[in-house]
Amino acid sequence: MPESSTQPAIQLKGISKIFNAGTDKEVRALEAIDLDIQPGQFISLIGPSGCGKSTLLRVIGDLIESTAGETKVFGKPAHQARLDRDYGMAFQKAGLFGWRTVAANIELPLELMGWDKTARKAKSAEMLDLVKLSDFGKHRPWQLSGGMQQRVAIARALSFSPQLLLMDEPFGALDEMTREHMQLELLRIHRETGTTVVFVTHSIPEAAFLSDRVVVLSPRPGRVHSVIEVDYGPGDRSDETRQMPEFFKKTTEVREALRAVEVAAGETL
Amino acid sequence: MTSLASRLGSVWPPLVTGALILGVWEALVAGLGIQEFVLPKPSSIVQAVGTEWEGLRTAGIETGTIAVTGLILGVVGGLILALVVTRFGWLSDSLTPMAVAVNATPIIALAPIFNAWFGLTDDRSNQAVVVAVVFFPVFINTAKGLSSVDPDQIELMRSLAASERTILTRVRIPSAVPFFVTSLRLAAPLSVIAAIVAEYFGGPTNRLGPFITQNASFARYDNAWAAIVIASAIGLALFAVALLIERLAAPWRDGPTEG
Ligand SMILES: Nc1ncnc2c1ncn2[C@@H]1O[C@H](COP(=O)(O)OP(=O)(O)O)[C@@H](O)[C@H]1O
Ligand SMILES: [Mg+2]
Numbered sequence: 001m002p003e004s005s006t007q008p009a010i011q012l013k014g015i016s017k018i019f020n021a022g023t024d025k026e027v028r029a030l031e032a033i034d035l036d037i038q039p040g041q042f043i044s045l046i047g048p049s050g051c052g053k054s055t056l057l058r059v060i061g062d063l064i065e066s067t068a069g070e071t072k073v074f075g076k077p078a079h080q081a082r083l084d085r086d087y088g089m090a091f092q093k094a095g096l097f098g099w100r101t102v103a104a105n106i107e108l109p110l111e112l113m114g115w116d117k118t119a120r121k122a123k124s125a126e127m128l129d130l131v132k133l134s135d136f137g138k139h140r141p142w143q144l145s146g147g148m149q150q151r152v153a154i155a156r157a158l159s160f161s162p163q164l165l166l167m168d169e170p171f172g173a174l175d176e177m178t179r180e181h182m183q184l185e186l187l188r189i190h191r192e193t194g195t196t197v198v199f200v201t202h203s204i205p206e207a208a209f210l211s212d213r214v215v216v217l218s219p220r221p222g223r224v225h226s227v228i229e230v231d232y233g234p235g236d237r238s239d240e241t242r243q244m245p246e247f248f249k250k251t252t253e254v255r256e257a258l259r260a261v262e263v264a265a266g267e268t269l
Numbered sequence: 270m271t272s273l274a275s276r277l278g279s280v281w282p283p284l285v286t287g288a289l290i291l292g293v294w295e296a297l298v299a300g301l302g303i304q305e306f307v308l309p310k311p312s313s314i315v316q317a318v319g320t321e322w323e324g325l326r327t328a329g330i331e332t333g334t335i336a337v338t339g340l341i342l343g344v345v346g347g348l349i350l351a352l353v354v355t356r357f358g359w360l361s362d363s364l365t366p367m368a369v370a371v372n373a374t375p376i377i378a379l380a381p382i383f384n385a386w387f388g389l390t391d392d393r394s395n396q397a398v399v400v401a402v403v404f405f406p407v408f409i410n411t412a413k414g415l416s417s418v419d420p421d422q423i424e425l426m427r428s429l430a431a432s433e434r435t436i437l438t439r440v441r442i443p444s445a446v447p448f449f450v451t452s453l454r455l456a457a458p459l460s461v462i463a464a465i466v467a468e469y470f471g472g473p474t475n476r477l478g479p480f481i482t483q484n485a486s487f488a489r490y491d492n493a494w495a496a497i498v499i500a501s502a503i504g505l506a507l508f509a510v511a512l513l514i515e516r517l518a519a520p521w522r523d524g525p526t527e528g
Binding site: 061082 | 428430446519
């Protein structure tokens with residue numbers, strides 16, 4: 001029996017997902033995925049478009065069911081983890097509700113969890129602080145820029161202090177400068193909260209900069225091609241990290257893995 | 270609020286244009302010697318509103334009541350069915366296309382049928398015409414609003430373990446409010462048109478429809494036009510109420526929707 005302290009945050013065993021099984025539109029999106037993710041780790045999923053990154057994230061979040069295999073989140077079946085609200089989620093589109101103020105958007109999960117109004121207000125103020133939007137609580141989402149909206153979405157996902165954050169290309173729609181800024185913010189939040197993060201991206205530098213481990217997926221069917229460990233030594237990652245030789249080495253490693261994946265995929269076509 | 274100011278500002282151009290048109294109309298009828306039974310002068314119509322006021326008032330209240338009660342019933346009915354249909358996806362798949370098809374037919378042609386069902390002098394026969402005309406745009410628009418929610422927002426709610434009912438009240442209904450109030454704006458003037466056309470098919474005579482047909486048959490076109498003015502005023506008033514509801518119920522539409 002493993003101790004609970006060493007228990008993985010996420011355990012995937014033999015995960016397969018077939019969409020529209022048995023029809024001519026059958027898609028084998030995932031096949032035999034085995035993956036353990038340790039608590040507090042930052043994991044990126046990277047791979048060519050359509051290789052099953054979003055599908056895998058949705059299986060972890062119990063938003064779709066896998067065709068085969070077992071998904072455990074904090075030792076529980078994924079379904080139970082979802083009911084227990086063990087994770088927060090953020091997508092490429094901020095997906096904020098236009099009829100709610102920014103603060104009320106952040107408070108939505110707390111409302112669903114039955115927090116009283118005073119506690120909700122205090123928490124949303126704290127979260128607005130965390131994402132550096134303290135002056136915007138009373139604004140409507142459309143009054144904010146894309147990057148600010150995305151920060152609100154992240155604050156919403158973190159508002160109830162989940163131990164796990166699932167993110168599907170959350171910075172995909174942002175310009176390069178905003179994106180790099182958001183990456184730093186996310187790392188800071190990750191450090192401060194100790195949350196485990198599963199982060200889908202198709203950007204090589206983004207994966208290399210953010211992650212403790214980069215999981216490279218190969219397409220049709222989606223499989224784990226390789227796992228690249230990333231460690232830039234002690235100290236927090238910063239903009240200087242992007243200039244380090246080790247960072248270039250890691251981006252090259254990820255790029256080569258992706259190239260290998262694409263060559264292999266090309267041969268099977 | 271700038272939007273309110275610009276709204277008030279935008280009232281003037283149509284008013285000025287309207288006054289101009291009335292002036293040209295008056296001048297043309299007088300100048301070209303057009304017979305009053307072909308087209309009465311605006312001034313004659315205003316005069317007729319004065320002399321016929323008692324009859325017009327009664328007729329306006331009668332017809333207006335039919336239009337408003339029918340409007341309310343149709344709106345509530347369309348709203349309820351939209352909610353029910355959205356709750357059960359399969360119902361929506363089968364019913365909504367049908368409703369769209371029915372909405373494209375001249376429902377008003379059903380008026381004689383409703384007369385046969387409810388009785389010529391029964392208010393319900395004309396109310397039914399109004400309900401039928403109002404119901405479909407409200408149902409179709411609201412159902413569309415309830416179901417055209419961003420899939421990411423639904424997934425977000427599911428990730429928070431929200432039930433279908435919570436998703437309905439927290440996401441679908443608020444998303445559908447702009448669609449619903451827009452359908453109100455469409456339905457409000459339709460209700461008056463439907464009520465008057467229904468009255469053309471017979472029934473009690475103390476109403477705007479018969480007022481128009483009778484005066485027209487006696488070549489009292491000034492009186493007929495006076496009744497049309499009253500009908501237009503009722504239609505505009507209902508439209509204004511719908512517009513007000515739209516402003517109050519969906520203020521977040523002041524901003525562009527999020528992309
Ligand atoms: N709901 C679905 N129904 C059918 N096929 C789907 C569905 N969702 C995803 N797929 C297919 O599964 C494969 C993986 O999709 P996805 O996980 O979205 O890829 P990625 O996020 O890596 O771009 C794609 O071929 C996609 O078309
Ligand atoms: Mg994807």
